[in-house]
Amino acid sequence: MEREQEFARQYRSQPGQGAGEAAGFGDFSDFFNTYFAGEGGGFSGFGFEGTRGRTATRPRGEDIEHPIEISLEEAARGGERTIQTEVPETCPTCGGSGFVGERRKVGSRTVMESVTCATCGGAGVRATRRQIQVKIPAGVTEGARIRVRGEGQRGAEAGDLYLRVHLLPHPRFAAKGRDLYTPLPVLDDQAVLGDEVTIQSLTGGQLQLRIPPASQAGKVFRLKGKGLPALKDGLPGDLYATLEIRIPEPITPPLRDLYEGIRKERAS
Numbered sequence: 001m002e003r004e005q006e007f008a009r010q011y012r013s014q015p016g017q018g019a020g021e022a023a024g025f026g027d028f029s030d031f032f033n034t035y036f037a038g039e040g041g042g043f044s045g046f047g048f049e050g051t052r053g054r055t056a057t058r059p060r061g062e063d064i065e066h067p068i069e070i071s072l073e074e075a076a077r078g079g080e081r082t083i084q085t086e087v088p089e090t091c092p093t094c095g096g097s098g099f100v101g102e103r104r105k106v107g108s109r110t111v112m113e114s115v116t117c118a119t120c121g122g123a124g125v126r127a128t129r130r131q132i133q134v135k136i137p138a139g140v141t142e143g144a145r146i147r148v149r150g151e152g153q154r155g156a157e158a159g160d161l162y163l164r165v166h167l168l169p170h171p172r173f174a175a176k177g178r179d180l181y182t183p184l185p186v187l188d189d190q191a192v193l194g195d196e197v198t199i200q201s202l203t204g205g206q207l208q209l210r211i212p213p214a215s216q217a218g219k220v221f222r223l224k225g226k227g228l229p230a231l232k233d234g235l236p237g238d239l240y241a242t243l244e245i246r247i248p249e250p251i252t253p254p255l256r257d258l259y260e261g262i263r264k265e266r267a268s
C-alpha cells in the first residue's frame with residue numbers, strides 16, 4: 001500500500017506532463033526533434049489541442065517515462081525488446097479520489113461515511129502491468145527518449161510512453177553522444193616503425209587503420225563515421241582510438257638481445 005502511494009506521488013509530481021500542458025516542450029531533447037519530427041508532423045501529433053476542452057470530464061492520459069538499459073551493440077544495430085511497464089491508472093473503484101462512501105449503522109440510524117478506498121489504498125491510482133514490444137532504433141544515444149505511442153496512461157486519449165535510454169558499459173568501447181572511444185593497443189615496434197592494424201568494430205566489422213612511424217602513446221586516431229550510426233538523416237558519430245604501447249610477451253632471449261642493443265644505442 002505504501003509503495004503504491006509513493007508510486008502515485010512520483011507520477012503526480014512530474015511537471016509538465018499533464019493533459020493540456022504545453023510547458024514540457026522545452027524538455028524534449030534534440031533526439032526527439034530529429035528522430036520523431038517526421039511522425040505526425042512533430043509536436044502536432046500530440047493531440048494536446050484536441051483534449052484541452054474536455055479535460056474536465058476525462059483528461060488525456062499522462063505521458064509516462066520509463067528507463068530502458070541498452071547495450072552499446074544494440075544501440076549500434078537497433079533491435080526489438082519486450083518490456084514490462086507499470087502504468088498508474090485512475091483507480092476504478094474510487095474514480096481517483098482515494099475514498100469511497102460506506103454505509104455505517106450508528107445506533108438506529110444509517111450514515112454515509114467516507115473511508116479509504118481498499119483497491120488503491122487511498123492513492124487514487126493503481127499500477128497496471130503491461131508487456132509491450134518496442135523497437136530500439138539503431139543510433140540511440142545516452143539519455144535519448146524513445147516514444148511508444150499510446151502506451152502511457154489511459155484517458156480520453158492514451159498518453160505516450162517515453163523510454164529513457166541508458167547505455168550499459170562496454171568492455172572495449174565508451175560512448176559520448178554518438179562518438180565512440182576505444183583503446184588501441186600496439187606493440188612498441190609497431191609504434192616506432194609504423195604498421196597496418198585492424199580494429200574490431202562494435203558490430204563485428206573489421207576497420208583498417210594505418211599507424212604512421214614514430215607514433216607516440218596517447219596519439220588519437222579518428223575514424224570518421226565509425227561511431228554510432230545516425231538516426232534518419234543525421235550524421236553518424238566518429239570512432240576515436242587512443243594508441244597504447246605494449247611490450248612483447250614473452251621476451252625471448254633474441255628479443256632481449258635486441259632490446260639490449262636499443263639501450264646501448266640510446267646511451268651512446
Ligand SMILES: [Zn+2]
Pocket residue numbers: 091092093094095096097098099117118119120121122123124125
Ligand atoms: Zn481507489
